[in-house]
Amino acid sequence: MSKATTHDMRCSVYIATSLDGYIARPDGGLDWLSAAQQTGEDYGYARFAATVDVVVLGRSTYDTVLGFGAWPYGGKRVVVMTHRPAAPRHGEELFDGTPAELVARLRADGHRRVYVDGGRVIQQFLAAGLLDDLTISIIPVVLGAGIPLFDGSEQALLLDGAEPFPSGLVQLRYRLAP
Amino acid sequence: MSKATTHDMRCSVYIATSLDGYIARPDGGLDWLSAAQQTGEDYGYARFAATVDVVVLGRSTYDTVLGFGAWPYGGKRVVVMTHRPAAPRHGEELFDGTPAELVARLRADGHRRVYVDGGRVIQQFLAAGLLDDLTISIIPVVLGAGIPLFDGSEQALLLDGAEPFPSGLVQLRYRLAP
Numbered sequence: 001m002s003k004a005t006t007h008d009m010r011c012s013v014y015i016a017t018s019l020d021g022y023i024a025r026p027d028g029g030l031d032w033l034s035a036a037q038q039t040g041e042d043y044g045y046a047r048f049a050a051t052v053d054v055v056v057l058g059r060s061t062y063d064t065v066l067g068f069g070a071w072p073y074g075g076k077r078v079v080v081m082t083h084r085p086a087a088p089r090h091g092e093e094l095f096d097g098t099p100a101e102l103v104a105r106l107r108a109d110g111h112r113r114v115y116v117d118g119g120r121v122i123q124q125f126l127a128a129g130l131l132d133d134l135t136i137s138i139i140p141v142v143l144g145a146g147i148p149l150f151d152g153s154e155q156a157l158l159l160d161g162a163e164p165f166p167s168g169l170v171q172l173r174y175r176l177a178p
Numbered sequence: 179m180s181k182a183t184t185h186d187m188r189c190s191v192y193i194a195t196s197l198d199g200y201i202a203r204p205d206g207g208l209d210w211l212s213a214a215q216q217t218g219e220d221y222g223y224a225r226f227a228a229t230v231d232v233v234v235l236g237r238s239t240y241d242t243v244l245g246f247g248a249w250p251y252g253g254k255r256v257v258v259m260t261h262r263p264a265a266p267r268h269g270e271e272l273f274d275g276t277p278a279e280l281v282a283r284l285r286a287d288g289h290r291r292v293y294v295d296g297g298r299v300i301q302q303f304l305a306a307g308l309l310d311d312l313t314i315s316i317i318p319v320v321l322g323a324g325i326p327l328f329d330g331s332e333q334a335l336l337l338d339g340a341e342p343f344p345s346g347l348v349q350l351r352y353r354l355a356p
Contacts, residue, residue, distance in 0.1 A: 019314070019335065019352075020328040021199040035334065126320070136197070140335040140352060142304070142328050150198040150320050156213065157197065157318040159346035168337035172348055174197075174318060 009107045011056075011114040013122055013134040014048050015149060016169075022146030023119050028064065036139050036169040043137055043171055052076060054111045056102065058118025059084065062092075077111070081121050099125045119147050127153040133160070133175050140168035187285045188310040189234075189292040191300050192226050193327065194347075196317055200324030201297050206242065214317050214347040221315055221349055230254060232289045234280065236296025237262065240270075255289070259299050277306045297325050305331040311338070311353050318346035 016033055017023055024030055036043075055073050057065065059082040065072065071090045078092040079102060086094055095102055099121070106114060116125050125131045134157070136149070156177035163171045194211055195201055202208055214221075233251050235243065237260040243250065249268045256270040257280060264272055273280055277299070284292060294303050303309045312335070314327070334355035341349045 019199075019350075020326070021197075138350070140337050140355075142331065142333040142335065144328060144330045144332045148198070150322060152322045153320065154322045155320040157320065157346065159318050159342060159348065162340055162342035162348045164337060164340035168335065170337065170340045170348075170350055172197075172316070177318075 009103070009111055009114065010132040011103065011116050011125060011130050012048075012052070013116055013125075013131060013136070014045065015117065015122070015135070016137040016139055017149050018139055018141050018143040018146065020142050020144065020146075021148055021150065022143045023149045024147040025143060026145050026147065028060070028147070030064075032141050032143060033139060035141050036137070036165070036167040038167050041165065041167065043165065043169060044135070048135065049115070052113050052115040054079065054106055054114045056081060056114055056116050056121060057092075058082075058121035059086075060120070061118035062086070076115075079106075081118075081124075099128045099130050103130050119149060119151075122149065123151050123153065126150070126155055129176075131176050133173065136172045136174070138170045138172065140170075187281070187289055187292065189281065189294050189303060189308050190226075190230070191294050191303075191309060191312040191314070192223065193295065193300070193313070194315040194317055195327050196319050196321040196324065198320050198322065198324075199326050199328065200321045201327045202325040203321060204323050204325065206238070206325070208242075210319050210321060211317060213319050214315070214343070214345040216343075216345050219343065219345065221343065221347060222313070226313065227293070230291050230293040232257065232284055232292045234259060234292055234294050234299060235270075236260075236299035237264075238298070239296035240264070254293075257284075259296075259302075277303045277308050281308050297327060297329075300327065301329050301331065304328070304333055307354075309354050311351065314350045314352070316348045316350065318348075 054077045056079045062080045079095050157174040160173040232255045234257045240258045257273050335352040338351040
């Protein structure tokens with residue numbers, strides 16, 4: 001593998017939050033996302049997903065996705081970061097190490113873009129300096145309580161863009177400042 | 179006073195937060211705001227302030243502002259919501275009642291636009307359904323901990339606009355949904 005390939009992998013976050021920074025209600029509820037659901041508007045998700053060859057999920061997010069019924073990551077490598085047993089049904093891998101170990105492995109395998117999803121996993125990647133960019137879609141609602149996207153780590157960001165949508169959702173794109 | 183005047187007063191928030199929704203560090207520190215300070219760019223503050231005839235401050239914000247030295251609210255009525263004694267030096271009034279009582283009084287006095295500032299006071303106005311609009315300037319930084327802008331109340335919002343600036347600040351303007 002060339003050195004260029006080795007350095008080329010990006011780890012990305014693509015997530016919706018309330019204006020007060022929650023990714024779910026205290027009980028994990030996502031009903032409030034419907035405030036921005038509009039037919040024919042995916043807020044760039046398909047375009048983003050087309051650039052992704054690996055999905056890294058936290059255990060809670062994985063369990064939530066399993067509850068959706070349909071498996072949304074067909075054609076992509078999926079790694080679930082968990083310390084507990086699971087019964088993979090779609091070829092997903094379980095990983096019990098650190099984010100840095102996982103990133104090193106994925107880079108060695110020649111991957112190009114990692115979609116990092118799940119509150120705690122995102123926080124761990126951020127704290128370890130392993131995130132390259134974040135796309136945050138702010139839903140026009142204040143929840144007042146919930147599971148926060150960020151927790152504990154300070155990080156300067158560089159704004160790449162901000163786009164408002166007719167639903168009231170605003171999508172913010174950041175790169176991580178060096 | 180005409181009925182039109184009675185119904186015409188707006189209560190507005192104009193505030194900066196980190197991307198994770200904090201208005202200050204845990205110790206009240208505001209150093210991180212400098213990430214978006216640029217000569218000649220006030221992010222619309224002067225235009226906003228020109229529409230304001232009353233400033234309502236929480237006690238912590240009031241004490242912080244006193245520490246700035248210069249009094250930034252010249253020419254405006256200033257009300258400090260506090261249960262503790264203070265020694266007004268610029269004609270500011272102390273108020274020990276509820277937000278609803280204060281709003282009724284300000285409306286009766288014929289005011290047009292109230293600038294509500296301070297985390298707890300904003301939360302109290304929001305919880306009481308007394309806010310009309312919020313302008314939130316998101317600084318491109320994640321703090322990881324601090325004093326949150328929002329806490330406890332759920333509220334749907336209507337987006338009025340989103341504007342990115344070269345500094346990386348994004349200004350979001352919301353109205354409160356009925």
